[in-house]
Amino acid sequence: MKLSGGVEWALHCCVVLTAASEPVPAARLALLHDVSPSYLAKQMQALSRAGLVHSVQGRTGGYVLTGDAAEITVLDVVQAVDGADPAFACTEIRQRGPFGTPPGKCTEPCPIARTMAAADAAWRASLRAVSIADLVGSVEESSGPRALPGIGAWLDSTSDASG
Amino acid sequence: MKLSGGVEWALHCCVVLTAASEPVPAARLALLHDVSPSYLAKQMQALSRAGLVHSVQGRTGGYVLTGDAAEITVLDVVQAVDGADPAFACTEIRQRGPFGTPPGKCTEPCPIARTMAAADAAWRASLRAVSIADLVGSVEESSGPRALPGIGAWLDSTSDASG
DNA sequence: GACTCACTACTCGGATACCTTCTGTCCGAGTTACTAAGG
DNA sequence: CCTTAGTAACTCGGACAGAAGGTATCCGAGTAGTGAGTC
Numbered sequence: 001m002k003l004s005g006g007v008e009w010a011l012h013c014c015v016v017l018t019a020a021s022e023p024v025p026a027a028r029l030a031l032l033h034d035v036s037p038s039y040l041a042k043q044m045q046a047l048s049r050a051g052l053v054h055s056v057q058g059r060t061g062g063y064v065l066t067g068d069a070a071e072i073t074v075l076d077v078v079q080a081v082d083g084a085d086p087a088f089a090c091t092e093i094r095q096r097g098p099f100g101t102p103p104g105k106c107t108e109p110c111p112i113a114r115t116m117a118a119a120d121a122a123w124r125a126s127l128r129a130v131s132i133a134d135l136v137g138s139v140e141e142s143s144g145p146r147a148l149p150g151i152g153a154w155l156d157s158t159s160d161a162s163g
Numbered sequence: 164m165k166l167s168g169g170v171e172w173a174l175h176c177c178v179v180l181t182a183a184s185e186p187v188p189a190a191r192l193a194l195l196h197d198v199s200p201s202y203l204a205k206q207m208q209a210l211s212r213a214g215l216v217h218s219v220q221g222r223t224g225g226y227v228l229t230g231d232a233a234e235i236t237v238l239d240v241v242q243a244v245d246g247a248d249p250a251f252a253c254t255e256i257r258q259r260g261p262f263g264t265p266p267g268k269c270t271e272p273c274p275i276a277r278t279m280a281a282a283d284a285a286w287r288a289s290l291r292a293v294s295i296a297d298l299v300g301s302v303e304e305s306s307g308p309r310a311l312p313g314i315g316a317w318l319d320s321t322s323d324a325s326g
Numbered sequence: 327g328a329c330t331c332a333c334t335a336c337t338c339g340g341a342t343a344c345c346t347t348c349t350g351t352c353c354g355a356g357t358t359a360c361t362a363a364g365g
Numbered sequence: 366c367c368t369t370a371g372t373a374a375c376t377c378g379g380a381c382a383g384a385a386g387g388t389a390t391c392c393g394a395g396t397a398g399t400g401a402g403t404c
Contacts, residue, residue, distance in 0.1 A: 003250040011275045034259035058396035061337040087166040096197035111301035119289035126282035138274035221358035224376040
């Protein structure tokens, strides 16, 4: 049970992108977070493929949040980067071995699969209840309302004068 | 996000062990489920290390559930096999880069880490709410009350006459 | 001065190696039941 | 017949290869801004 490390990067990127008013290149996001530009680019591509961000090509290109930050949930980001497959995959071993249940009788998932699926659903529901806008609000509470606009201005500026 | 496949095996083993009245060797459990004996032995060792099952050595040795099946939760088994580490590991990237928050101000986890931790807690709570005894009850509901005792008798019998 | 066109620089996107982790396997240490000999 | 020592077989436990997925990187396709040239 291990979540891809790119999930954390992608979430941070979504939060700071709410403060930007222009497309932000992946390289600049990598510089802001001090992480590998190439690998962060990969995560941004995953977000783009999922439709959470819109990619703009060309010299002044970059990434922009597709919709309202309140409409993007943490679950969306996690699933975009890490995949939407459930963590537990039932291999139906109840059908195997000397006491195997015949496949015709396996109309519903076995109790173990049901339990794991319920836990998975609880996990997803918890992530679905938090939006990027909620995260922005929490950041403003802890770091003050001036922090994010400052980062946004730095993201918009072409040169890294504020380094 | 991928759960070790051994979790499924370990859970099935715990369920059937409730029907056995003698120590059951790992090889017999593997035969029952038609899976790799060596690899299942590895999972059983993890359960033993966690104290969920008691290992008995010698000729008539094997594994026995340590306590009451109602006291062993699915979460215990999952954590024994897959590890107790949370799925999301915060790397504190908020402290890095040009706008990095100074470590002295990071007294509490960042909002992203809090969100992921809450989801993790929900997942664990869901798994903790189900015990092995509950799974046994569900199996009896779907497969009838005769199925598990039959498997238990087969597990207790030394020779595989019922194969 | 305004328009057109080619160029350059910068962007995203996917294809390519490296490494950690999971999967699967093997052999050794230890314990118990069985066997056979002796009293 | 009972006791006892020895043997043998079977168990768990941890150490050892192979494979898969995540991590990190690079280069090519495409586009917008820039500058020169021309009317």
